[in-house]
Amino acid sequence: MKDQPDDTKDQPDDASNRDTIGSGGFVSRLRSLDRGRVGLYLALLAMVGFYLTPIETGLVTSLKTNQAVIETAPYAPPGPSGFTLEKWQTAIDQLLRGMGNSMLYAVPATAISAFFGSLAAYGLTVADWSKRYKAPLLALFVAGIFIPYQAVLVPLSQFWGQYVQLGQNLGFVWALGIDNDYAGIIELVTTHVAYGIPICTILFRSYYKTLSTEMIESARLDGASLRRVYRRIVLPLSTPMFAVVLIYQFTQIWNDLLFTLVLVATESSPAAPVVLILAGLGTGMEGTDFPLRMAGAFFTALPTLAVYIAFGEEFAEGVTT
Structure with missing residues (x-):
């Protein structure tokens, strides 16, 4: 019986392989x-x-x-x-009250404007009614996006201060021990909802136009009403766009200072939002305390960062659709 050929002579040993990979492998990959x-x-x-x-x-x-x-x-x-860490402690102590006040109007204003924007977009895309009425309504929503805040400051102040007068007309609420300065919180919620509905409607409309019309038509043929189609089909599919709208709206409302200055006015108010307190944080006759202002700015930005983290995946999905 013949001996088997020895192939190991033609194969490099493990040590030479490791030398080759270690010396030239990384360089070759770079090249x-x-x-x-x-x-x-x-x-x-x-x-x-x-x-x-x-x-x-x-x-x-x-x-x-x-x-x-x-x-x-x-x-x-x-x-x-x-x-x-003293600056952070001071900033938290001074801004914590304003953080709670900002949550009181930012969260409901964001949720309400997103929900009504979804309903309006559903009516402008899925609801079966004449296009000659849809076009003017859509134009009004688009025009509402481009109305600058500065253009409505005077009428807004007169509307709440002279005509509505929540501070006087909600006396039964203030009788419960709530400071009447919190009327400004209600005014901020209503104002931001009115300003947020147009942009929310346009964002939702662009998303609803990508939905399958066959699926919605099948539901309508099965006898589902417009309300049922929205509640059982459209609303569950709207999660990615709700994430986009909630992040956008919450960030805009949380960072807004202009309406806050008009409707709340002073940082010493019990209802002063955090942005209003932050505007005067670290300023005085002796100069500006930059470390305190920086600590306050980072602390104020934490809620918006938390919203981005919470809805990050849905936000990415909504943007790509």
Whole structure:
């Protein structure tokens, strides 16, 4: 019986394989990368650094003492002697009341405007009625988006202050021990709902136009009413767009200062929202306390960040549809 040929002589051993992979494998992979892709990644990293630098600067500033702000560069972290959390504690103590007041109007105004915007968009897309009426109504919704806040400040102030007068007409509510300054919270909710419905309607309408018309027509043929079609079919399918609208609306309402200044007026008010208190935080005759203002700004932004995190996946799905 003949001996089997020894093939191991032609095969490199494991040690030589490891040497080859270790010495040239990484370099060969680098050479095989597309230069265009490498340039794209470098450009993206540069953009990330460019946009994150202000955030990093504000964050490290909020952790510095006033003396450390003077002695160090804005983007440089504080040394052991310049580090403090006192500014954050002060900011939280002063802004916590305003945070609760902002939640009182931002959450209901966001939810109500999103819901009514969904209903209006459903009527403009799915409901079967004459197009000659739909077009003028749609034009009104589009026009409502472009009305600037500054154009309605005077009539808005007169409407709430001279005609509605919630502070006087809701006396039975204030008799329960609630400060009548909270009438401004009700005014903010109503105002933001009125301003939010047009943009919410347009966003929902663009989404509803992508829904399957065959599915809705089948439900109508089976005897489902418009209300039932909306409740059982359209509304469950609207989750991604609700995420988009809720994030957009909540951010706009939470950060709004103009209507707050008109309807609440002073930061000393028991109903003062957080943006109104933040506007005067860290300012005084002795100058501006930049670490305190930075800590207050980051603390104020936490609810909007939480909303983005909570609805992030649905937001991405809604944007891509």
